[in-house]
Amino acid sequence: MQQPRRKPLLIGFILANRFTMSAFASFADVVRLASDEDDKSRRILCDWDVLSHDMDMIRSSGGFKIQPDTRLRNARAYDYIVVVGGLIGDGSNLAPEMLRYLHEQAAGGVPIVGLCTGVFILQEAGLLKGYRCCVNWFHHQEFVDRFENERPVSDQIFVVDRDRLTCSGGHGSAHMAAYIIARHIGDAAAAKSLNIMTIDRALSADRPQPAGVPERSAQDPLVKRCMHLMNQNLEVPKSIEALADTLKVGRRTLERRFRIDTGDTPSEFYRDLRLNRAIDQLRRTGRSVADVAVANGFCDASHLTRSLRDHKGVTAGQIRETALRSHK
Structure with missing residues (x-):
């Protein structure tokens, strides 16, 4: 008897203007490599969309551009929504339509992920109220200055608090993606992704930032x-x-x-x-x-x-x- 096909892990990406490419690419590559055997990149165990309210090209902090592939009105029922932040103080906030969508998804119980400075966007939007969150040590003081009553975690590579997941960016994005892959697909898939990316092994959330x-x-x-x-x-x-x-x-x-x-x-x-x-x-x-x-x-x-x-x-x-x- 043929086994029923496993439902893929669905991830929706929301990229801020001038988003940090390394955080996005590290997370996305772990997901891509876990989705298929070897390095074939077929969307079998995972699938993903870059979401947009207007479908305009999105520029990264380094000037590279990403073309969104899904309008918000056509968005699927995702297992995670991943927000990738941009350069602080450089007009990297999200459009009102995108923020409304995030609030709707959060209210519906969809886990929200903040990569790198994405934590600033989530905090500004009120989506981290009552949650622990992770901030890169380099941006710790900026975060505390902007959000006076908040005390972020800046000595771990990522933090998981119920349905909010936040990370320090850089290689922390890869390790948090591996955590999600291990949770939904298995440790072997997570390890394979990291090994292909020449990362020795998955690090736990409480591993110190450099x-x-x-x-x-x-x-x-x-x-x-x-x-x-x-x-x-x-x-x-x-x-x-x-x-x-x-x-x-x-x-x-x-x-x-x-x-x-x-x-x-x-x-x-x-x-x-x-x-x-x-x-x-x-x-x-x-x-x-x-x-x-x-x-x-x-x-x-x-x-x-x-x-x-x-x-x-x-x-x-x-x-x-x-x-x-x-x-x-």
């Missing part, structure tokens, strides 16, 4: 998460006890693993992180020393000046002079 500290690296996931928390709390630094509590470990455990991984204590690393950011701002901006001090968790200009002299061997004036000479 630390936003280019000059320093960490291997221990706990230390990486701690670095993210430090990055997100530069203006009003947290105590080491508070960091440990947030990470659900004891202070001694955090200090021991931090020293093993980096050679520094958390306090030393946190101080240098704030000092390095202050030095960068003194070099690149015309902000007063007092403003730079407060923005980086120092009491006042004198406190910053003493810390620079004691730990970096320079003064704010010397930093400014060197920067001016280099621009002449």
Whole structure:
């Protein structure tokens, strides 16, 4: 007896103007590769549409254009709606018709996915109220500044909270797509997709984002998460006890693993992180020393000046002079 054909996993994509191509392509390729055997791209186990209210070409942040293939009025009953965000502050919001459609789908119980800065669109639309959400560490402060009462997760690659799924973008999009594929089709299909894309294995949601500290690296996931928390709390630094509590470990455990991984204590690393950011701002901006001090968790200009002299061997004036000479 012939087995009935399995219903494909249906995904609808909504792309913001100037959408981030890497987030879209990473997610879409995992789905494409899981849909068929090898790399044949037949839409057997999965199917997808790029949705539009007007069918105009949609430009990515890099200038590449995508032609939508389905009008909203012809949209199917999707298992997921995936919103891909665009450049922040660059007119990347969705048209009112698209937002109405999102609200209708959410009200009907369809899971909504936000890739990269798509989380800004969903939050602005009120679709993340009461949900945990994931934001790329690079955009954490912008998110908090825009949505004052929200505290996003910026130390994980993606977050699943009931029928809302959000991710940090980049390779996080691929891993969240693999999570969805594993849930609906199976682990083997998810692993195959990632392997063809030369990604070793699927990462769980709580895997830390790559630390936003280019000059320093960490291997221990706990230390990486701690670095993210430090990055997100530069203006009003947290105590080491508070960091440990947030990470659900004891202070001694955090200090021991931090020293093993980096050679520094958390306090030393946190101080240098704030000092390095202050030095960068003194070099690149015309902000007063007092403003730079407060923005980086120092009491006042004198406190910053003493810390620079004691730990970096320079003064704010010397930093400014060197920067001016280099621009002449």
